[in-house]
Amino acid sequence: MTSRHKDGADYVLTAKGLTKVFGGIRAVDNVDLSVRRNTIHALIGPNGAGKTTCFNLLSKFLTPSSGTIKYEGQDVTALPPATIARQGMVRSFQISAVFASMSVLENVRLALQRRVHGPSFDFWRSVKCLHALEDEAVSLLEEVGLADFLHARAADLPYGRKRALEIATTLALDPQLLLLDEPLAGMGQEDIGRTSDLIKRVAQTRTVLMVEHNLSVVATLSDQITVLARGAVLAEGDYAAVSQNPAVVEAYIGEPHDTYD
Numbered sequence: 001m002t003s004r005h006k007d008g009a010d011y012v013l014t015a016k017g018l019t020k021v022f023g024g025i026r027a028v029d030n031v032d033l034s035v036r037r038n039t040i041h042a043l044i045g046p047n048g049a050g051k052t053t054c055f056n057l058l059s060k061f062l063t064p065s066s067g068t069i070k071y072e073g074q075d076v077t078a079l080p081p082a083t084i085a086r087q088g089m090v091r092s093f094q095i096s097a098v099f100a101s102m103s104v105l106e107n108v109r110l111a112l113q114r115r116v117h118g119p120s121f122d123f124w125r126s127v128k129c130l131h132a133l134e135d136e137a138v139s140l141l142e143e144v145g146l147a148d149f150l151h152a153r154a155a156d157l158p159y160g161r162k163r164a165l166e167i168a169t170t171l172a173l174d175p176q177l178l179l180l181d182e183p184l185a186g187m188g189q190e191d192i193g194r195t196s197d198l199i200k201r202v203a204q205t206r207t208v209l210m211v212e213h214n215l216s217v218v219a220t221l222s223d224q225i226t227v228l229a230r231g232a233v234l235a236e237g238d239y240a241a242v243s244q245n246p247a248v249v250e251a252y253i254g255e256p257h258d259t260y261d
């Protein structure tokens with residue numbers, strides 16, 4: 001089922017009137033947001049703007065005080081994250097824990113196996129099944145640029161490669177909408193470039209919604225940007241539009257420019 005609007009746009013995820021109140025604080029205040037299919041949509045804003053809270057609401061890790069969330073046209077406001085993950089909306093690192101002592105290939109095979117058989121499995125059948133999933137695991141690892149690391153222990157991977165492995169184990173669940181929480185946080189310049197390319201590649205056939213502080217990466221990657229400030233939507237549009245919006249410029253004044261470089 002798709003969710004076509006009057007303007008003909010095809011939205012995967014829509015939120016209306018999304019609000020989260022903590023004590024007296026309206027961390028997210030009446031936010032409307034629509035994520036168009038096969039785009040990269042970034043959620044940005046100055047510190048304390050409500051990005052993380054909004055992301056946690058959209059990914060179902062928090063329950064809204066009010067408002068609705070629709071995924072593929074279906075009201076999912078009351079559904080738990082695992083249920084929606086099975087329908088294709090997956091937050092990276094949600095189910096895809098990486099096992100440090102296992103190899104890169106074993107991690108992805110196991111993630112694929114969980115997609116096929118669910119979390120509980122019969123051990124002997126699973127050994128056979130793990131081998132059957134080998135080719136698929138290798139091609140996923142090629143997609144995220146880890147073809148040369150198949151037999152490395154996950155724990156031994158450099159930081160940026162570990163994040164790529166986490167994305168691979170998330171892709172193993174075959175998401176249509178991928179939710180990424182600061183995918184570039186803590187990365188050096190080389191990993192930022194590689195991970196940005198990876199996100200772009202992954203988004204060719206999927207939709208990505210991400211919270212990201214690195215504005216230069218947001219500028220190059222995003223098709224659409226929602227700027228939050230004080231819990232509310234301040235501006236929306238592509239980077240050229242939002243970066244020239246006087247209200248956005250003002251909201252960022254006095255903010256350190258978090259570009260990690």
Ligand SMILES: Nc1ncnc2c1ncn2[C@@H]1O[C@H](COP(=O)(O)OP(=O)(O)OP(=O)(O)O)[C@@H](O)[C@H]1O
Pocket residue numbers: 022023025026027045046047048049050051052053054
């Ligand atoms: N669990 C909580 N309990 C109380 N207040 C909270 C909670 N989580 C967030 N807040 C408050 O809600 C507001 C928005 O916080 P949030 O972390 O969503 O912003 P953010 O844009 O992600 O900030 P940053 O960029 O600094 O991470 C802040 O005032 C914060 O103190």
